[in-house]
Amino acid sequence: MRFNLRTIASSAVAAALMLGLGACTASSSATTAPSQTQSPAAAQGQWPRTITDEKGSVTLEEQPQRIVNTAMSATGSLLAIDAPVVATTITTPGPEADSHGFFTQWGEAATAANVQPLYKIGNFDLESIIAQDPDLIVVSTSGADSVMDHYDQLKEIAPTIVVNYSNKDWPELTRQLAEATGHEAEAEKIISEFDERAAQVKEKLAIPAGTTASIVSYNKGSASPVGKTTGPHSRLISALGFDVVEPPEEYNTNPQKRDDFVFTSYEGLAKSATGDATFLIAATEDTAKSFLADPTLANLPSVKSKNVFPLANSFRLDYYSSNQILDYFENDFPSLAK
């Protein structure tokens, strides 16, 4: 009996070890470079050009043909303007990412464009970047996908531009990336198409003037990011006719001051999300139910009137996810309850 138990215990250890090794090897394979056969697109604009970025300036000799993007949050913006992304960092498959580890909002576009997975964000892998033979590398200043620590290594491989997606909305980021890749025309096209569509949806929604809204990434029992009026979510929601409520800074648990969110303490949430409607980002119907059922939030106007709406794929806004939000407002948004 005891012998058996010991055998079970030791085989469990062995199994755990093997699992661990398996997980290690699985993540670092499948990074062979695809053959370089794409026909060079008609170059737009003047090359060489000098791009201003967060680190200063970068000079690009020719229009990039092989972009390696370490800033996963910007992949959607690159794909939306048909920039030649050959590889992007990925994340763990789950509700927000498909089986390749691509964010669901642009997973299809990435697969169609034959984008290769680079490495999981957080597990920087220089070799996988070199293997893609890039002529432009994109790095972000902050966020889980930031690899600023490796900036000096990366700029030895290829021209490297540094973007900050946390302080600008997706059109602004898209324009910046368009300048670096020579896809300005595509950028202007999708941005104006989007604005037109947003205006149509706003008209259709006909939200009464003065209706306020809060934007919350709800984490029951811990700090919840609440969208600020200067953040990207607020711009989208106010484009649809809502007045976004500025959350008080008093409950901010994040020592870093940000333009997009106040990381509001759990107690503070009851005093912050005071809009007539609450939009829950990266949320499902279940999230909305648990928000409505949270006893500490019972006095919020949006909870009383049951105007709490989950916005599915909305944590990172780019052309694709913003359009999905418009889809939601166009097709699935129940009108505001009084």
Added chain:
Amino acid sequence: MFQPRPTPGRRAPLLWWAAALAMLCILIACSFAVGSASIGLRESLRAITDFDPSNTEHLLVHELRIPRTFLAMLVGAGLGLSGALMQSLTRNPLAEPGLLGVNSGAAFAVAIAITLGVIQPAVLMLFAFIGAGASAIAVFVLGQRSTRGNDLSRMVLAGAGLSVMLAAATTILIIGGTSQNQTKYASWATGSLQGRGYDVLPATLVVILIGSVLALGMSRTLDALSLGEDSAKALGISTQRAWALGLLGIVLLSGAATAAAGPISFIGLAAPHAARMLVGAGHQRLLPLSMALGALALLIADILGRILVRPDEVGAGAMSALIGAPLFILLARRMLKAGS
């Protein structure tokens, strides 16, 4: 081996108990009044005497601060008592519930539950409880000497080994999981009481009550066991039975505490020692006082954790180690001086 101090025959004077009770009341009031939203003592007391559900501040006191206050005391009491039980049973002054792999077992089970997509706190708690119990029993079985009885060093080794293995497995599960799962696990693992309330309070109360009755009923057995296994046998105590009951008590108490509040170390180790310094090794006084001190310690830790980095919080588990360790060293040094 561990030498219990000779039991002083003193009786805790009534004044002592009154002072302790007064202190507890003050702490409870503080706990109602302190948090990231500034509500203040008067308004938080009004939330109890004159509850107005349309007042958000009253809601915060009722829904968050009252349950977490009682949960902190309950969990602290459970940890203190199970630590005392553990130290007496093993006659090892360094014994604490974590030694039986309770924390790592619960953590592993919670990691499994989160990976499976469990979100209800009560179900999560059940997983943690089962994990804690299973690993405690596994350590106990692995630690048994092949001939008879229990071998302490074997058990310590088995506990350490199993803990490392479970921790590795937990890490694999969590690191391989989605970022949401990682956040969820982290909020459990910091031993934070933020947002833990009525959904886990009743179950914790019941289990800890049962465990307490069981443990407190063992006072005489434990007194006899502290004389050594042979003397205990001579006194007619069945060591196997005592071990089985004691183990059950430890699993119930520390399992429920860990399940409700996450892994909280140190209180299970320090509270019984502090109690022993105050009233000696007689279990009839030692066990209740270990409970009381554990409850006080965790409540203080939770309150300080809310003040320290306001409006954010430090988990009570981290906080109790942070303030408890220096205090404990100070006490131990004073006792050494007094003893020499």
